[in-house]
Amino acid sequence: MKCRNGFSKYITIAVLIFFYLPMVIMTINSFNNSRYGVEWSGFTLAWYKQLITDPKILYTLMNSLIIGISAMVTSMVIGTLAAFAIHHYKSRIQIFHQALIFTQLGVPDILMGMSLLLFFIAIHLRLGLITIYIAHVTFCISYVSMVVLGRLQNFDFKIIEAAKDLGADWYVITRRIFLPLISPGIIAGGLLAFTLSIDDFVITFFVTGPGSSTLPIYIYSMMKHGSPAVLNALSVLFLVVTFTLVYCSQRLIAPKKTR
């Protein structure tokens, strides 16, 4: 793209600075030997050391990973099936289904958190890891099915017929045709779901129970009575993981270059 008058270029740069400058400062501060990070007082890895030796952090990180991975896997399965149903059947129910799945992307987190909490209380489900897991699955499904649906819309179903014609049964078709062509979409959706799950705060805050804090919840409590420097280090690690996953999922979603 060519910028004719530089204006859009400056705006773009300004926006990027606005987005990423705080993160850069945070990253620098995570190596700063000053506890409150007001001024540079030397390079240190102390905060990182403190981070990986804090049992509470490791415990909540474990919780986050358990929930993130299980919510990712579950939503990959359900979201893929949902995408297939929406793509394959053009009935009115499926149009409604699609609308429901996509509006969920726009529902405010606070509303979802509240409604899920009320729901869990109504069915007498004890708040804990299980309720967080269910809550995360509900919003992850939408993202997975959205990504997989995009993949399906570019899928030429004629090749399924061609495979059948060449002697393939359903097992071979699934393993050698469907999965290789659709799995990038499923994996990308899953990675997206994982990143969303691992740093969700609002919904988790509502449905979490005693002893089942996830990492974002713990970070929030550290904000109030912890060391901000350790927090910086933690956030940097978080950033690295999130960026990697988003990058991978983008690579998978992007259409293959042809010719």
Added chain:
Amino acid sequence: MLKEMNDFLVFENISKQFGSNKVVNQVSFSISKGEVFSLIGPSGCGKTTLLRICAGLEEPDTGRLILNGVDITALPPNQRKVNTVFQNYALFPHMTVIENIAFGPKIAKWDKKKIVSEVDFFLDLIQLQEHKNKYPSQLSGGQRQRVAIARALINRPLILLLDEPLAALDLKLRQRMLVELDNIHDKIGTTFLFVTHDQGEAMSISDKIAVMNKGNIEQIGTPIEIYEAPKTSFVAAFIGDTNFFEGTVCELINNEISRIHLDGFPEITVYNDKSLRSGTKVYLSVRPEKINITRAYPAQDKPLTNILKGKVEDVIYLGSQTKFWIRVADYRLAINKQHTSFLLDEQPIKWQDDVWISWNPEHGYLLDTYAETDENLLTLPSE
């Protein structure tokens, strides 16, 4: 034994309905071993449905399908010794040329060595050795087409189904591929069932053609039979162009030739091979290239030649030939004149010229049935 050869693939009373739309209507015909058989008709005539029924991708509502003496009506597609070349090739985008071609043999669990040598044979046949490790997206349309053919043929099907295989190619490439298809057929000898809407393709490659219209087969025959002796106005108009005449037999001149009376046109003679009696209503088709057009009164080579006077209403010069539209009484006749002489030395026939046109009685062909709507299939501008 001979019967088996003639009835290699038999369609027996096949019907198929989608909703309330009868796509194929009680169709029966058979295909001989080793021949190129074309199903041709306008879009929606049911030809593709018949092909899909043959592949097993569609189930017929009624009827049976018998291949090499075995009823395969209920067999799923992956158990039929039938393979298809799909319209848009349907190659596997995540597999290379080699992997695409070896797909069928791998599923059939052939011996590894055999797979390698067979794939190699077919890569030679389709002349894509140097592209064997490319993906379909890196190939041209014609190359993809050839991969699709090899991928189907390597399984040594009893019948190869081709669903409009050339439709996605441009004209020049289409003609080249047609020759190539013909060569492949000569080398492999597999029976081809070829579906197309293009009469030129069908005429040039087929041993036999079935012309379909609205779920029915109107006529089956060799390309020459179909062109020269169309049974219905649909066949006459769909395969090539023609002039239709409507009249009644008014005089049986001799055993072979009758005179026909027409409304708004002089009486004409026709070869009456159907022994129609005097007073019978008849429909006649005369192909444009069968009619002579001259400035001077033509030399009469047969006593009963039709010779009529007309006026040129339209001329389209096409190089090798010229298309004329000639007004004779109430009729507007299409005539193609093939040029065999050096036209610059001549005074060609021009617009508004008075001309003589002539054709022999046997150049017209009496149709069994006629429908006025079939005239819409003609490429000639109507009145």
